């Protein structure tokens with residue numbers, strides 16, 4: 375099939391029958407559920423862009439393998455141009471959603487593409503796992519599927535390993551093997567957008583201890599696999615509020631769900647890793663699973679720039695951007711954006727070709743972005759809150775604005791500096807409040823902190839990787855040897 379349309383994506387959602395629970399209800403009609411309707415439309419629009427002549431050549435390409443047009447996310451980049459073609463996809467979709475949807479289909483499609491181009495890792499453990507990954511990659515490429523993923527175990531007791539938890543299957547683990555596959559039980563948190571996806575892929579971060587064998591699992595199953603339950607968090611909007619009043623929250627909310635596996639059968643051909651602590655600990659670092667840092671960085675830059683522009687426009691609209699204290703806050707945001715833009719550029723210009731021939735951006739600047747964004751984005755939100763002040767929380771609804779009796783008051787008392795009408799200012803403040811005040815905006819902050827794992831442990835991993843690449847300290851060694859040499863000179867004089 376190759377690239378699918380938005381209508382084909384929606385049709386697939388109508389056919390899938392996942393076991394979804396939210397707000398005390400079982401959701402049986404996913405596409406007509408108030409909370410999911412609009413985000414589904416946004417994702418469908420992205421699929422349609424693949425067919426739009428304006429974007430098609432920059433975000434899709436003809437596959438050498440099948441002769442069909444496929445998303446750039448499924449192509450293994452071999453050189454700089456390929457890498458940039460992939461980036462075109464990330465930035466086109468991120469711009470379309472203002473960077474507010476972190477888990478658009480490209481995110482996991484590239485993850486599986488990278489996994490499928492890492493045979494050397496799987497060959498060290500079990501070549502059959504690689505066959506399974508390779509076939510899975512072809513399957514999702516040729517059907518243009520949308521995946522969610524779940525890496526992390528429920529918090530339960532973080533000071534204990536999986537096999538030490540009070541409940542044997544608090545963490546997802548294998549119960550038994552059958553001729554058809556593995557039966558798995560337990561939970562994984564959390565899977566963003568799960569109810570509106572086609573499939574879920576499970577893979578772990580490192581951190582397994584001896585004794586955790588049965589918990590070391592990676593596999594993929596359809597989202598409506600029998601026994602798989604999706605328990606969604608409380609929605610942050612009711613799906614009924616007008617987009618005019620909540621221009622971001624009513625469009626881009628990504629739901630999140632805990633996945634509960636009640637004795638789910640994972641067929642052998644869908645098993646990518648199993649029953650091996652070493653393999654579980656090495657999978658993330660050795661299979662390019664972290665390649666989605668490039669997508670994250672491109673999307674994160676768009677989101678930060680959006681927040682920066684909102685802050686600046688609000689400041690301008692009420693005539694406060696001439697004050698030094700406001701300028702320093704706005705200047706700080708511009709510098710954050712420029713820092714991330716520069717790091718992204720460096721990572722791409724300094725791309726590397728891995729042993730398997732895959733072109734990858736330099737991971738050091740990309741991981742540096744990963745370290746900076748969890749601080750820069752919340753700061754941008756704080757600046758919007760500080761500059762918008764009470765103005766952010768006061769705008770009337772569009773229903774108020776439609777009442778003739780109120781029109782004169784609204785026109786008079788909600789306007790901004792000369793040239794900024796009340797309607798213009800109210801609309802702008804609604805954008806600002808959705809991003810900085812609504813529960814929707816707070817989730818986006820939490821997302822930026824945690825979307826790719828605990829930033830504390832990620833920074834530790836970053837330092838370990840940096841040390842592996844930078845094994846020596848040549849400047850320090852030279853300074854020490856020059857000090858030694860000059861000591862000899864002094865000694866010889868005396």
Ligand SMILES: Cc1cc2nc3c(=O)[nH]c(=O)nc-3n(C[C@H](O)[C@H](O)[C@H](O)COP(=O)(O)OP(=O)(O)OC[C@H]3O[C@@H](n4cnc5c(N)ncnc54)[C@H](O)[C@@H]3O)c2cc1C
Pocket residue numbers: 477522523524525526528529532563564565566630817820821824825826827828829830831
């Ligand atoms: C909005 C949002 C969307 C997400 N979407 C997805 C998704 O689609 N798929 C997915 O798989 N995951 C997703 N995640 C989950 C994400 O992977 C986790 O939040 C992240 O890995 C951190 O795990 P945790 O939340 O369980 O925090 P914990 O690991 O429980 O950490 C809690 C606190 O304890 C500290 N801590 C815990 N353990 C240690 C330790 N061993 N050493 C030092 N400090 C420690 C942490 O630093 C942190 O401050 C999402 C998260 C958010 C917030």
